[in-house]
Amino acid sequence: MDKILVIGSVALDTIATPVGAKKEVLGGSATYFSISSSFFTGVNLAATVGEDFPKKHSSLIESFGVNIDGLETKKGKTFRWHGSYVDDLNCAKTIDTQLNVFADFRPNIPKSYLDSKFIFLANIDPDQQLFILNKFKQSQLIGCDSMNYWIQNKRSSLKKLMKKVNFVFLNDAEAKLFSEESNILKAGKYLLSLGPEYAIIKRGEYGAALFAKDSILLLTPAYLLETVCDPTGAGDTFAGGFMGYLSKAGRINDTAVQKALLYGSVMASFTVEDFSVNRFSGLKKKDIEERYKKFRKLIMV
Known part of the structure; x- marks a missing residue:
């Protein structure tokens, strides 16, 4: 079982939702991805934080x-994000973003990470993502995420990146923006035309769509919950469960990828039940398997 290397952000989040509010809790794309993946496989994390990042x-x-080992502490303050979901749980309203030490993020890649066969490039500058990939020659599976800002300002670099990855994870708004299509089927086909073997379009409370070879391999709903506490990090948690399962499975084919989509959805359903990564404390593998079986049963005809 190969370890997954995740490169992204570790942050302090201030969040308000209809359920409540939290100040400077643990967040960041690499945080959510790594903890989610850790239930399936070993994980190496590369990120940067400031001197004020709590040891806890x-x-x-x-x-x-x-x-x-790749979590570097730099002089300065940690990346901070302040967002609100009070008006709409499906869409975060950014109140404040302070990049701080993350503004000039150049990941520290320890030598022990260089043999990583599985890599996830979380939401960072696509030029940085390309720079990082040049360090790895033997990787078997590479996934990446992005966001509207990079799609609008680094489209050319993002297209180059698409040629080097196996999986691309975007939400429906990002996929439509990148493809300049209003239909997710057309958006999925466009993403595949750029090079990835699989495209995963995340649709929030409506689930996810998995595309391969110009077709939809699987279209799933989200796991239904009575209460959603905090959607922050759900997409990165989804990607962590998805790639973590594939690493554990040790194979990449359509069947394995379909199962990975379900595990990604299950992991995301756990994280939104509490603020930050709190829901993962005390979570057991048997809890994941029980919810996976229930979810699979619900979507089968």
Whole structure:
């Protein structure tokens, strides 16, 4: 079982939802992805934080078995994000973003990470994503995420990146923006035309769509919950469960990828039940398997 390397952000989030509010809790794309993946496989994390980053947070990440040798502490303040879901749980309203030490993020890749066969490039500058990939020659599976800002401002670099990845994860708004299509089927086909073997379009409370070879392999709903507490990090948690399962399975084919989509959805359903990564504390593998079986039964005809 090969470890997954995730490169992204570790942050402090201030969040308001209809359920409540939290100030400067643990967040960041690499945080959510790594903890989610850790339930399936070993994880190496590369990110940067400031001198003000609480030791308890790095200890928490490490407690899930995540290797944080690549978590670099730099002089300055940690990346902070302040968002609100009070008006719409499907769409975060950004109140404030302070990049701080993340503004000039150049990941520290320890030598022990260089043999990573599975890599996830979380939402960072696509030029940085391309730079990072040049360090790895033997990778078997590469996934990436992006966002509207990079699609609008680094389209050319993002297209180059698409030729080098196996999986691309975008939400429906991002996929439509990148493809300049209003239909997710056409958007999925466009993404595949750029090079990835699989395209995953995340649709929030409406689930996810998996595309391969100009067809929809699987279209799933989200796992239904009575209460959603905090949607922050759900997409990165989804990607973590997805790629974590594939690493554990040790194979990449349509059947394995379909199962990965379900596991990604299940992991995302856990994270939204509480703020930050709190829901993962005390979560057991048997809890994941029970929800996976229930979810699979619900969507089968």
